[in-house]
Amino acid sequence: MSVDSMLNECRKWINQGYKEGRNNDTLFGKWYGLPNQAWCDMWISYCASVSGNADSVGRAAYCPSHVNWFRARKQWSEYPKVGAIVFYDWDGDGLADHVGIVESFTDTTITTLEGNTSAGNAGSQSNGDGCYRRTRPRKVRQVLGYGYPAYAGNSIPTPQPKPPTSGIPAFPGRFLKLTRPYMTGEDVRTFQARLKERTWQIDADGSFGPATDSITRQFQARHGLEVDGVVGPATWAEAFKG
Known part of the structure; x- marks a missing residue:
């Protein structure tokens, strides 16, 4: 499918204000087969699947595994692109802690669509309560990198x-x-x-x-x-x- 179909599916959950149930109870975890677990990457995988982008985006529940999936395909970059899958490394240990998708970006910030995060900086960024649109700084210490899905009809070349x-x-x-x-x-x-x-x-x-x-x-x-x-x-x- 296309980057637009992926973004539109992600936006749907943001716009409806999706919130998890108790103990990370979500339809995304149930769909994946890992209920009551941190679900940021399962949400990305779900949106890719129902929008017809599973082959381009991949399927993962563990962010570091998803990073390796993109790197193995040489679809990895330090630079953002609309539709790229962004992985965050909050503690600087080289492992991805959280994931979202880039909706837009400037020289200093990225605007993303994310699941299992918080509405603001006060809550957990990696295990929050719902789906939100976030604007975050483009700091290398915070952003591990970007996976570039090869969307059909609108491919994203690795720069x-x-x-x-x-x-x-x-x-x-x-x-x-x-x-x-x-x-x-x-x-x-x-x-x-x-x-x-x-x-x-x-x-x-x-x-x-x-x-x-x-x-x-x-x-x-x-x-x-x-x-x-x-x-x-x-x-x-x-x-x-x-």
């Missing part, structure tokens, strides 16, 4: 990461890492600026302090690199890939 504005610089020759005193220089700034360009929340101040070390480790974990906080040739190349 390449944005290229650096001044070409791909060669590896600077020294390994960047957290030291005392902090390493500084244009090579540090260049690396920081590239990660910031790829939407990581990092300051391009040219100083490799604890914040840059933390972001570097998260970046390495996200891309299957050795997680040591050291920017060597492999980490540098991955940052400028695309």
Whole structure:
């Protein structure tokens, strides 16, 4: 089917203000065969199934499994797209905790349709009471990434990461890492600026302090690199890939 049919099915539950029963009692869990469980991904799977998009969106109850489904098909991106399935990682451990679908986006936010969340930030974001339209920040620390369903008639190609504005610089020759005193220089700034360009929340101040070390480790974990906080040739190349 199409991205429009998927979005319209999701909007139906938002517009009618669907709420769960006691102990995560939902028709989505019953449909999936896992009643009384967290149901955000079962809701996505249900909407895909009844709208004719099951083959494009997939079927899952466990968000990390759904992430792996998209990654195995090379339909995974750091960037939003209307109709993309967004996966959230609230605690920064590299595993998806929650899922929704992108309805629209700006340079700094995504507007999503989500099940099993809360109406606002006060309640649980991963195990709330109903279906809601949410506007959330596009923070890499919060957004794990986006699965791109190959909707029939309106396919979503996986984009390449944005290229650096001044070409791909060669590896600077020294390994960047957290030291005392902090390493500084244009090579540090260049690396920081590239990660910031790829939407990581990092300051391009040219100083490799604890914040840059933390972001570097998260970046390495996200891309299957050795997680040591050291920017060597492999980490540098991955940052400028695309």
